[in-house]
Amino acid sequence: MDAELLTIGSELTSGATVNTNAAYLARRLAALGIPCRRQISVGDERTGLAEALREALRRCDLLITTGGLGPTFDDITMATIAEVTQHPLRFSPMVAATVRRFYTRRHRQLQRAALRQAYLPQGGAPLPNPLGTAPGLWLRLEEQVVVALPGVPAEMRAIMERHVLPRLKRLGAGGVIESHTLRTAGLVELSIESILRTLRIPECVQIGLYPHLRMVDIRLTAAAPSRQAARRALSRIERPLRRALGMSVYGTGEDTLEGVVGELLVKRRRTIAVAESCTGGLVCDRLTNVPGSSRYIKGGLVAYHNEVKRQHLDVSDAMLARFGAVSAPVARKMAEGVRRLADADVGLAITGIAGPTGGTAKKPVGLVYLALADPRNTLTRRCQFFGDRLSIKTQAAQTALDFLRRSLLSSSRNQ
């Protein structure tokens, strides 16, 4: 069974709203093994909508629409589905009673227009909406199913979970699709590709690479007759792939680097403090995005001005004069200083040149030093990044968190 999504609303085609409904629906369908081949967004305009409906119904077995089910003049989805499928609108007394009840409960007067929502294409089943008045629609055509859902995300999800997914499960969907994402840091896309070329990839598995700044996600997708067969195929490739990637795999699925680092800190019972220069607070911001991070984050110092480095992190004038603020010795002092300042187990420091100005031939824009101090010793690392100011800040923060992660992993091995 192949699906397509048709998300309807001028707020989508104008870009005023980001289309989160499509991503949600595709994920829920994938979990049932129903691949979504195409997603289309059109505005609240009859000709364009009718054309898109007709085209989609020529291609797919299951069409899910969202939006355009409300009581106002620009809600044209039911009428257009009725027209395109030649299932004319019929009044549903059951839906009308639900709409009336909705208004009475809220002590609001029923407006005539609200009853427009009681008209559904003939033969279609209304799908009750627990959060609003507009019901969804389940319409079986000869060999296809059309589902219409409201555009309000909460209402759409509620109807999908309660009424659509159970019906789809009952329909059965032939094969099963399973997918799994490995998240990596510290490797570029092409290195991962050359690793993949050395591995035997099962025929039913597809691999996609999704690079972000200094990270690459690897998505493995298997299509097979049964869930077990799909999972077996996935683990057949995942095991050797993980072996080849080693420590570069920081997590799976929706894991974040800051979340993984947080778990390691909790597991190792370590607290942390961060001294940031060029990243300006971004590393601390990311670490504190994790719920419960107050267990291990003592605090941070944004030592933007050299005076702050001098006064609070023990970076001496002589050192600044000799090595400059962007140097390994200063990074080391900053990490050790913030560790002491906040009375933490681990001190992490970042100093660099985010640009666009401030670079020299010897110390170009994008040069960043990292340092990590724990009770036993201090490690430093030199990095050269490229891009604009924000990109350099992001790459520096990303690499600093990964530096911390790798060091926590090694220290747990050594003890």
Next chain:
Amino acid sequence: MDAELLTIGSELTSGATVNTNAAYLARRLAALGIPCRRQISVGDERTGLAEALREALRRCDLLITTGGLGPTFDDITMATIAEVTQHPLRFSPMVAATVRRFYTRRHRQLQRAALRQAYLPQGGAPLPNPLGTAPGLWLRLEEQVVVALPGVPAEMRAIMERHVLPRLKRLGAGGVIESHTLRTAGLVELSIESILRTLRIPECVQIGLYPHLRMVDIRLTAAAPSRQAARRALSRIERPLRRALGMSVYGTGEDTLEGVVGELLVKRRRTIAVAESCTGGLVCDRLTNVPGSSRYIKGGLVAYHNEVKRQHLDVSDAMLARFGAVSAPVARKMAEGVRRLADADVGLAITGIAGPTGGTAKKPVGLVYLALADPRNTLTRRCQFFGDRLSIKTQAAQTALDFLRRSLLSSSRNQ
């Protein structure tokens, strides 16, 4: 001129990634007066992509694609555009040189596959990518334009802003469309709507409201026979609108709140330091995103743990016991403390409960206190935000920056 967007990537059709590119592109096109009739997402699969390209080119004047431009096997956009438009791929020595330079600069070995990116459909112009190796494409067909952009949002945006928008403006679209955006902070959408209802809006002007967390952008678009007429119409509505909105307008166009605050600090010759609790470094991060911000940012302290507040910001045990860490007196002490600590003119402090846990009946999740200390006095402000952890952090940072902006504006008036 009618546009369609074709966003390519199995991460979109599977729902793994929310499609923010489509919303961004639609907004930028709308600002030029180019309506986007349809958005389509397809996976990294040749047949489906070719079919979607063919259909879109039957309907629209301008087709923008994103994704599938990288060097790996699943990057098939250029080849498929070449096939569908019958403009076969040609090797571009210029692009190849850029790719080589990209690798040399990073001291990385050029991998053969990277040069796949140097093949473009014949007659197409490469659009330089300032952040990566994959160039974009501008391809004029007889009566249409096809633009191909990378899928990585930062790269896609950079090429769109630098190369595509200027070309689209030069193409012209019959009449002239001018648009202008006022950016506001501190007002909700409905308040702005009721202000708009009191004003006479010229017939040729369209107004769109685009709310973000604690900000609303107001976009004014005028369509007129000449540039002057369009600008005249815009200023006829802009002047009374600005009067009604007062201090809530913080900027225009692409201005950011942190950029505007930075300019005010430079103008008033003030330096600043920030003490953050619940925002965890986000305010400092945003302030340091502005190039040249080292002129006015002394530094910041992320006082996540109460011990750090006590030791470095003079917040006493008695005060923490009596009022709690999330209180106006503690915010005041933090602002005054960080001002002294970093030897800055102004101290800004944020303390609150970002959640999801840690709230009580009296101090619920989302409660945030702000404080602003200058040599003469300290102001505090209490806010209640709603949403998840990240949304509360964002709203708190946003409101803190706006608090600082308004105070800098008033102080400049009083002196």
